[in-house]
Amino acid sequence: QVQLVESGGGLVQPGGSLRLSCAASGTIFAINAMGWYRQAPGKQRELVAIITTGGRTDYADSVKGRFTISRDNAKNTVYLQMNSLKPEDTAVYYCNADQIATKVGGIPMYEYDYWGQGTQVTVSS
Numbered sequence: 001q002v003q004l005v006e007s008g009g010g011l012v013q014p015g016g017s018l019r020l021s022c023a024a025s026g027t028i029f030a031i032n033a034m035g036w037y038r039q040a041p042g043k044q045r046e047l048v049a050i051i052t053t054g055g056r057t058d059y060a061d062s063v064k065g066r067f068t069i070s071r072d073n074a075k076n077t078v079y080l081q082m083n084s085l086k087p088e089d090t091a092v093y094y095c096n097a098d099q100i101a102t103k104v105g106g107i108p109m110y111e112y113d114y115w116g117q118g119t120q121v122t123v124s125s
Contacts, residue, residue, distance in 0.1 A: 002026035002102055002114060004095050009119030016123070017083045022095030022116055024076040029108070032099035034071055034078040038091035038121075045094070049080060063089075085123045092118040 008020040024031060035050035049059045049069035057069055066085075071078040078095060095116035102111055 002028060002097075002100055002111065004097060004114050004116035006093065006095050006116040006119040009093060009121045011122045011124065012085055013125050014086060014123055016085050017081070018085065018121060020080040020082070020093055020095075020119060020121075022078045024097060024100070024114070027103045028076050029101040029103075031073075031076060031097050031101075033097075035096045035098070036069060036078070036080045037094045037096055038089075039094070039118075040088075040091040043091075048093070051078065082121070085121075087123045089121060090123050091121060093121050094118045 002024060003026060004022055004024050006020060006022045008018060010018060012018050033050055033052050036048040037045050038048050039045040047060055048063055049067055051057045051069045051071050059067060066083050068081040097114045098112065100111050100114060
């Protein structure tokens with residue numbers, strides 16, 4: 001059973017930094033794109049940043065120049081370095097893997113759209 005587990009959230013003052021991590025565990029042969037999403041109270045979940053296996057990245061306009069996504073394919077881990085944090089960055093941040101090559105019942109197969117449990121990021125003075 002594949003699981004994604006996020007860590008690194010917390011409370012930080014405006015202008016501060018946090019680094020989120022998301023580690024995928026279980027029987028994993030490969031992971032396609034991995035991304036970070038966030039959901040603020042009363043709002044829809046939105047894409048923050050995404051990174052392909054080859055390292056190509058894309059960001060929401062609201063975080064460009066402040067956030068950096070990276071991944072370690074050997075560790076099946078994706079990171080989100082968040083700098084110059086603003087109160088409007090406050091949200092629950094979720095990790096996503098869009099396609100994972102794994103085994104189910106001993107049979108190799110692809111599974112899709114895995115999510116972590118989320119980690120709270122609060123930016124407040």
